[in-house]
Amino acid sequence: MTAVAEKRHTGTSLFRRPTATTGFWSWVTTVDHKKIAVMYFVTSFFFFCVGGVEALVIRAQLARPENAMVSADVYNQIFTMHGLTMIFLALMPLAVAFFNYLIPLQIGARDVAFPRLNMFAYWIYLFGGLFIYSSIFFSGMPDGGWFGYAPLSSLVGPDPTGASAVSVEAANQIHMRRMLFYSVGLQIVGLSSLMGAINFIVTILNMRAPGMTLMRMPIFMWMTLVTAFLLLFSLPIIAVALFQLMFDVRYGANFFNPAAGGDPVLWQHMFWLFGHPEVYILIMPSFGIVSETLPVFSRKPLFGYSAMVFSGIAIGFLGFGVWAHHMFAVGLGPVANTAFGLTTMFIAVPTGVKIFNWLGTLWGGRLRFTTPMLFGIGLVSMFTIGGLSGVTHAVVPHNWQQTDTYYVVAHFHYVLFGGAVFGLFSGAYYWFPKITGRMLSERLGKVHFWLMFVGFNLTFAPMHILGLNGMPRRIYTYADGMGWDFWNVVSTVGSYLIALAILVFIANVVLSLRRGEVAGNDPWDARTIEWLTTSPPPPHNFDVIPQVSSRDEVWHRKYAVETEHGPARVPAGGSGEPSAAGGSPAAERRAPGDPGGGPITADTASSSPAADTTATHAPAEGIHMPSPSYYPLVATIGIPIIGYGVILTGVASWVLIGVGAFITIAGLFGWAIEPSAEEHH
Amino acid sequence: MSESTAAATHAEPLHETSLGIPNDKFGMWALIGSECMLFGAFIATYLIYVGATNDVEGVTPQEIFDIPFTSVSTFVLLMSSLSMVLALAAIQVGEMRRFRIWSLATALLGAIFLSGQIYEYTVFVAEGMTMSTSPFTSAFFVLTSFHGVHVAVGIFMLLALWALSMMGRLPQSRALVVENVGLYWHFVDVVWIVIFTVVYLIPSEL
Numbered sequence: 001m002t003a004v005a006e007k008r009h010t011g012t013s014l015f016r017r018p019t020a021t022t023g024f025w026s027w028v029t030t031v032d033h034k035k036i037a038v039m040y041f042v043t044s045f046f047f048f049c050v051g052g053v054e055a056l057v058i059r060a061q062l063a064r065p066e067n068a069m070v071s072a073d074v075y076n077q078i079f080t081m082h083g084l085t086m087i088f089l090a091l092m093p094l095a096v097a098f099f100n101y102l103i104p105l106q107i108g109a110r111d112v113a114f115p116r117l118n119m120f121a122y123w124i125y126l127f128g129g130l131f132i133y134s135s136i137f138f139s140g141m142p143d144g145g146w147f148g149y150a151p152l153s154s155l156v157g158p159d160p161t162g163a164s165a166v167s168v169e170a171a172n173q174i175h176m177r178r179m180l181f182y183s184v185g186l187q188i189v190g191l192s193s194l195m196g197a198i199n200f201i202v203t204i205l206n207m208r209a210p211g212m213t214l215m216r217m218p219i220f221m222w223m224t225l226v227t228a229f230l231l232l233f234s235l236p237i238i239a240v241a242l243f244q245l246m247f248d249v250r251y252g253a254n255f256f257n258p259a260a261g262g263d264p265v266l267w268q269h270m271f272w273l274f275g276h277p278e279v280y281i282l283i284m285p286s287f288g289i290v291s292e293t294l295p296v297f298s299r300k301p302l303f304g305y306s307a308m309v310f311s312g313i314a315i316g317f318l319g320f321g322v323w324a325h326h327m328f329a330v331g332l333g334p335v336a337n338t339a340f341g342l343t344t345m346f347i348a349v350p351t352g353v354k355i356f357n358w359l360g361t362l363w364g365g366r367l368r369f370t371t372p373m374l375f376g377i378g379l380v381s382m383f384t385i386g387g388l389s390g391v392t393h394a395v396v397p398h399n400w401q402q403t404d405t406y407y408v409v410a411h412f413h414y415v416l417f418g419g420a421v422f423g424l425f426s427g428a429y430y431w432f433p434k435i436t437g438r439m440l441s442e443r444l445g446k447v448h449f450w451l452m453f454v455g456f457n458l459t460f461a462p463m464h465i466l467g468l469n470g471m472p473r474r475i476y477t478y479a480d481g482m483g484w485d486f487w488n489v490v491s492t493v494g495s496y497l498i499a500l501a502i503l504v505f506i507a508n509v510v511l512s513l514r515r516g517e518v519a520g521n522d523p524w525d526a527r528t529i530e531w532l533t534t535s536p537p538p539p540h541n542f543d544v545i546p547q548v549s550s551r552d553e554v555w556h557r558k559y560a561v562e563t564e565h566g567p568a569r570v571p572a573g574g575s576g577e578p579s580a581a582g583g584s585p586a587a588e589r590r591a592p593g594d595p596g597g598g599p600i601t602a603d604t605a606s607s608s609p610a611a612d613t614t615a616t617h618a619p620a621e622g623i624h625m626p627s628p629s630y631y632p633l634v635a636t637i638g639i640p641i642i643g644y645g646v647i648l649t650g651v652a653s654w655v656l657i658g659v660g661a662f663i664t665i666a667g668l669f670g671w672a673i674e675p676s677a678e679e680h681h
Numbered sequence: 682m683s684e685s686t687a688a689a690t691h692a693e694p695l696h697e698t699s700l701g702i703p704n705d706k707f708g709m710w711a712l713i714g715s716e717c718m719l720f721g722a723f724i725a726t727y728l729i730y731v732g733a734t735n736d737v738e739g740v741t742p743q744e745i746f747d748i749p750f751t752s753v754s755t756f757v758l759l760m761s762s763l764s765m766v767l768a769l770a771a772i773q774v775g776e777m778r779r780f781r782i783w784s785l786a787t788a789l790l791g792a793i794f795l796s797g798q799i800y801e802y803t804v805f806v807a808e809g810m811t812m813s814t815s816p817f818t819s820a821f822f823v824l825t826s827f828h829g830v831h832v833a834v835g836i837f838m839l840l841a842l843w844a845l846s847m848m849g850r851l852p853q854s855r856a857l858v859v860e861n862v863g864l865y866w867h868f869v870d871v872v873w874i875v876i877f878t879v880v881y882l883i884p885s886e887l
Binding site (some may be wrong): 113114194197198199201202205206207208212232233234235236237239240241243244247248251252253254255260261262263266270665669672673 | 702715841
């Protein structure tokens, strides 16, 4: 829009366009993807800790037989909320935090395609998470499991008051209201993820720097793209199922109620048709992250980049064709069970391709065992264990033996904790210097890793044995003398080691933010273009958008490849002439913390057609960034109000739905007519 | 959805987009892809439950629908796609008055369709068909009302465009915004063609 048009439109908006760049309101109204990402990091890590505390309660309760620390009713709420929190409020948004921070930096863009939509998605996520947890002030938290099978999703559950004199009718009302928080709350959180997915797909495909073809993108961008497509096509399915559940519970529909002709298995199909792609939504970001960190700390290019890309896409496609392996015990019949058993085994193939590619990346590399590297190797090894136990689930008779036992709990914690969480921590240590400008302490990082690695295996490895010995999941206590006592104690001890590891991580972050070693642009001697810019990056990311001419762009700018003498690499140097002698290790080696800035920025300037200035760190005059806005927050405020309207009954219900809808529509309308900037700053 | 109408206020692109398609339009296509799964799941549920009528007399897909009435409202909705095309064509050549007439006409036709749907619901309820009658009725009401909500959102966006145009805020250079709303509107129409065929026409012949 021209400046003239801006001036004319300034007066028509309800709010002035906010201009603060520091302080509270700058965060509330920001549309900068980096600030939004930091908010995602903080919020999702908070929910991660909440979910972790819930896990500790579960483990404390199960530490010994016939424990009465929590009641059956509380236990049901805690294990349900542990699952919901970790999946929807911790891991998915943690991945989104990485997406948000890194997409524009890794593809060489100034921001995402829809900055205000990005902020809207964050607010909806935050309000959705608080909405679900606000159920604690009504009649208790959801208690039907994260899977919400009918009729657990509405009527059935333990008497919420123990053995007291609550009528069956009243108990049913309590359960229905609890699970309304489930269906409505997840709907809200899902809306956030859907908007994020659209934003990320458009940004990655449409806003790449000049020269960055699809096959030159950092591998993390590919995995992000696959994740975003999985979200785009799987979220509407769970949205439909949740709407139907909501209508069942609140408005008397008959979708899943067998007493009224409905089919509870339909819920299971729809839930897992979303739920299995969801598993890949959780793990793909971590696959992408370690595919970035392993090459950097092996000082080799990623082994089989194309195979990594196509196996990721293959997992994305196959992920939609395996859902019924969650339902082998339902009784779908031998044909369906066999078909889904086969597709499940097929999906192990592209996953195996990835694991071998990571091994190929490590093989023969000059390994640096930094903390991100340790977590990366942790993912590869722990995920492999989880993947192998996953293949055993594909064998239908074996699956029947394991269904609903702790073996399944062991399996999915090996892939989601040993896989996804380890990968996210690898990324956290790797990109923390880029985000904050300071290194995390390597010493504390290694303490963190080993505590977590040992604690994780102590917690979840015994669950394999417990499950095979017949201990069922989702029970709040178990009888004495079943032979489960010892391994349950081990598991509980392990879980408290994990908690200790998380405390070490928090201490590391707090200390390093104040006193950490200053990072410089490129502390890890990395390969991708986010390391070209300063740490932390300026609001506009790059003073000059880099011209990309190869995969591992930054590596090639730093090191010229000596073709005649094999793979030896030498520093390119400020002169632009490669040293003739070949790379001596001393010359090649760049200590962490060395920004390596001179040659990089010189190269940046000379290879970029737009670079007509000599100073690449000149202040960014004339780069127009999107202005902050209040409207994403305004539009969001109406959404939980609609949610409470659905949960309450009587006149209050329609009043709240009406008020919420009005606020949201007004917010969106204000958004639509908002001028692009208050004044040119 | 209405964020697409706001799209032109974003930062100017530094260069052409990588795929050559504008961001807002691409975003709308992505949304439509997602919506396909949404309606696909609703329609699949309906097909599963089309025979689950709980043996309620008179409330079956063969008996309850009034095909001639729904055919008329379907025709009205299809005509709204035509007026949407005319509205886009008008703003693309800068004829603002004609654009405002056709965008308002599109919203009006959509509103007539919605009125027909509400009338149809009242008739069904009077004949004893409610949300709770059977899985068939639950699936019918939820599917068609979600389509109705999509039409309502479309009407809201068209009225927003009309209002922007009245305020002089929708110049010819922003015709892309109208094109994106048009994409959404045509998609909602196409979904109705599928629903009309699958929900009304095919079961009545069974």
